[in-house]
Amino acid sequence: MDDPADVPGRVVAVIGTPGHAVDAVSAALTGGGATLWHHGDPGVPDAVVDLTLTEPFDPGRANAADEALVRTLTVLRHCYQDWAAETDTRRLAYLAVTYLDGRCGYSGHRVHQPLGGIWAGLAKTLHRELPVVSAKVVDLPDPGHPGLAGIVAAELYRDGPAEIGYRDGIREVLLPRAEPAPAPAFALDGDDTVLVCGGGTGIGFELARTLARRGCRVAVTGRAARPEGAEHWLRLDPVAFEQYRHDLIRDAAGTRGLRETRRRIGKLQNLRELDANLRAVDAEGLPLRYRPCDLTDPAQAAALIDELGTGLTGIVYLAGVDRPARLPSKTDTDFLAGVAVKTTGFLRLIEVLRDRKPALKFFCNSGSLTGRLGGMVGELDYAAANEALARLGLWARRETGIEVFTVCWPLWRGLSVSTNVDAALKYMPAMDPAEGFGNWCTELTAPHHGGEVVYLGPIAGGMDVTKAGQFPLDPALPGFGAAHPKVFHRGTPAHWKPGERLRSRIRFDTHTTPAAADFHVDGSPALPVSLLLETALRTCHWLVPDPPHELTDVEVHPAALRLVDGAIELDRVTTVRDGTVEIVIRNGDGPAVANLTVHTGERPATAAPAFPATAANPVLPAPSMVRWKGAVIPRAQWQRHACGTVTAPLPHCPPSDLWTAEPAPEHLLPVAALENILRMAYAGYAAGPLRIERIAVHPEHSHPTRLLGTPSGETWYAVDHSSRVALVLRRGDHRPDPRSAAWPS
Structure with missing residues (x-):
């Protein structure tokens, strides 16, 4: 069994029927460095281990879970205010242990206690009210499972799926599987x-x-019995009933009876609907009977x-x-x-x-x-x-x-x-x-x-930062194309406040990101700027509902993106402020590696550039401290026209060339286009940050085929085969005119 990682220093509550299981789990956690918290102790625990309902199932005792469930609710209410205010995604955990069959009820073997499903549903919903709680359920064949204590200690702070089972020494997780409905095995008719x-x-x-x-x-x-038909509230038309409802609530306002009044109104509304439904089927002559x-x-x-x-x-x-x-x-x-x-x-x-x-x-x-x-x-x-x-x-x-x-x-x-x-x-x-x-x-x-x-x-809308790490994504699931890049670029969350702020640790290496060896700064491999901006843009999806359409005030320090032993780890802080999203990326405790502002919502119209039809001459960027090898992201072959404009056809570069993930995430930014534009726009770059005034993004035209730079070298475009704009970049600092000797032909 794995060691109880992240347990040292934690304050943990172990709740359940007093006995061997509670004692064994408590001993495993304290042995791993945790401190136990008991109801009545000051403060709140960092984690709750809930041993739920252990007794064998008796179908005649439908309320058998009540005592254990009230125990759970009591502890969660005690923690609620503190846990709801927390933003550290690494502090809080809730783990419920259920006892179905060790495979969440799917083994085909005898189920010890199916009412454990109560805690499974609760655990999978807890993050909606307490956003940074890592909640999961672990299913075992029965409460006497010899590995229970070690499993709990190992799983409490472990990342991964929300539903886990242990049976016959094997750890398993529930996975979704797309499957068409089978052909009917029989028909329903008037004899049924x-x-x-x-x-x-x-x-x-x-x-x-x-x-x-x-x-x-x-x-x-x-x-409920069907209304008799003469009830006053039943004969009211919808407008009159709404007034009747309003009067009842007004009369009960400020009294202890308001809650009961609301419930009574709800029952009356259901009875009105029931009566209308039954009248409709009677009129249609359908073979449908109602039985209270x-x-x-x-x-x-x-x-x-x-x-x-x-x-x-x-x-x-x-x-x-x-x-x-x-x-x-x-x-x-x-x-x-x-x-x-x-x-x-x-x-x-x-x-x-x-x-x-x-x-x-x-x-x-x-x-x-x-x-x-x-x-x-x-x-x-x-x-x-x-x-x-x-x-x-x-x-x-x-x-x-x-x-x-x-x-x-x-x-x-x-x-x-x-x-x-x-x-x-x-x-x-x-x-x-x-x-x-x-x-x-x-x-x-x-x-x-x-x-x-x-x-x-489509699954993307139902995910939040906490849930994303617990829900297994399958390419066959609806909406996978939208959800996968969002989860892929999430990183490892450290702090999370929904709608306001997300801080994550992100990692790139040459094994998972082949393009990281394609870009060099002072002769050393470095993370390409376009990939850094892509992962920054994707993080906005966790905080704001509208898609991003523009990056402004972009400042990137390529020298700080150099890899160490083929990898780089960065801290990314994304904050919603005054209707925009501000992103700061750091490498360790030093100065920012990148700063940018992202604008979401409605996008201003962007006119397509006019490509010159005159003859052109090849042009290469001047030497600089940054270099593109072109082994992964193909280098475009630029041409300079008599009018001073530079253009290039854009070689195809699919996401699968840039990432080894299967499948590779699609991009919001046309990465290859942006990387080739940066190569020309910052020709002659020697030191200091790259400053970009504006990058306008049109993801719906995300497959550009041609690139264009204006004669001044200040504005650059990527367009698709129909001349629809996919990207516009405007430089944020002064560079030599591309017609000068700084850009030799």
């Missing part, structure tokens, strides 16, 4: 009855209506299944509620209730089915990406509930023989239960309902071997 649990409103009802329109008989359940049923009540669950009888062939389980609020504003009771809505009804239903053994063709859990990948701010409980449901599905699949599978959905346009759609859309685009229901009907009739399916939109 599908039970949609929790489908009276929203996505659930629309799925039920879709199935009914395809000819199935559909039974829909919800906890509290599935958390074993007797009601049994009565429902008995009523449906042998005609029941499929079940879709959709129960769930999402009421976003940050952890300090969410009571234990609310948190536990949010989890129970998902888990308790599922367990009661599974127990009834286990006894009666109906001939089900499918049992589909409706999950969420909040569980699989982590939710947004305020969704700790919702993420915990969804991940618990997915893990319970894996348990039930093995233990009951029922073909349970979970489909994890993103936000649905106009239908999702999220109360903050605008915030959710920043993470990932919403799914089109027509597409979603088509996919869902396909999944219901397809064979499922793994037990969990995920529908994923």
Whole structure:
């Protein structure tokens, strides 16, 4: 087992049921140099090791996790204010240990405690509210695993994926895999009855209506009885109901009853939607029936299944509620209730089915990406509930023989239960309902071997600096092209304050960056300026939503970019200030290696230059302290025209020539164009910094084929084959006129 790196000097809380596991983990951490923190001690810990729920799973005890979960919430609330204010990405850690099967429930072996999924969902969402916390979950086959203490000590501060399993001495991580939906194994028709649990409103009802329109008989359940029709609030039109809602809130404002009033209004809104939905299907004559049923009540669950009888062939389980609020504003009771809505009804239903053994063709859990990948701010409980449901599905699949599978959905346009759609859309685009229901009907009739399916939109928006190091990127994932360069150039974060500041350590060497040996300063290999600016430009994506379009006041010291033993490490500080992004790069504790300002948002129009049609003569740059070998980034062959303009065709240089990563990240800057422009614009360079007044970037025209420099040598262009501008560079210091002897022909 690895040594407990980064543990010395840390203050760590180890929480769990007192006993051998707590004692063993505590001893391993103190042996590695950590100090233990106990609830009631002054201050807050730097890290929390959460040993969660260790007892074997009993499906009859749906609330078995409550005590352990309240223990977790108590410690996290105590840490919350201090951890939320922290910017040092190396200080804070949260590690939850779960006990499914050592492979997060995917081994096919017996699952010890599937309610560990509660902590998996919580851990993957924690960084949304506490941005610099490194949170992860480690799954073991059972609490008596002999390597538990050593594994915890080694994993606590280790970088890497957020979900890790240990089984049979092997460390494994969960990886996404792109896979098309399989062909249907059967068809649904009028002989099939599908039970949609929790489908009276929203996505659930629309799925039920879709199935009914395809000819199935559909039974829909919800906890509330259908309104009788004479209720005052039901007969109000939307405008009048909004006024009624406003009056209720006004009357309760400033009282202890305001919270309950808001909940009552929410129930009335759901009942109005339920009534409207049922009236619509009655008018359409669809084979859809609504049955009030509290599935958390074993007797009601049994009565429902008995009523449906042998005609029941499929079940879709959709129960769930999402009421976003940050952890300090969410009571234990609310948190536990949010989890129970998902888990308790599922367990009661599974127990009834286990006894009666109906001939089900499918049992589909409706999950969420909040569980699989982590939710947004305020969704700790919702993420915990969804991940618990997915893990319970894996348990039930093995233990009951029922073909349970979970489909994890993103936000649905106009239908999702999220109360903050605008915030959710920043993470990932919403799914089109027509597409979603088509996919869902396909999944219901397809064979499922793994037990969990995920529908994923472009992934870049849902990542932040902390999450990026924990989510394995696969080239087949949607949005990989946008996410990969962003993560590739992230570096190793040291300080992070979302929307304000990011400090990272970045490293370049000749093994990973072949072009680093292609540029020389005073005869020594050095990092090319264009690559330094590319990685600087990419860091803006972590701080501002709009794409960068211009760099100004660029100052770079090439002499400070020389490699030592084939490598260079730099500190990059990116700060948002007054609507722009300021970047300072240093090599150690010395003066800045580079300074620049990046502008984002709308881009001013740039006119394409006119290329001369006259004959030209070859021209070479004058000798200087910097030199380009041209082995990796091809050197353009410049020509000087009678009018004084210099031009060159640009040789092709793909990203795979510049980086050894597979795949190589695409560029925002046209690196080869910029490097060849710098070679000419700073011909005769002897010492001191390179100063560039402005670099305008047009990434949509990122494949330039021609270069041009104006007669004064002050302004340079790169354009594509259609003369669309990809880059404009304006020098920031005076240089000799290129028509003078300083540029010999």
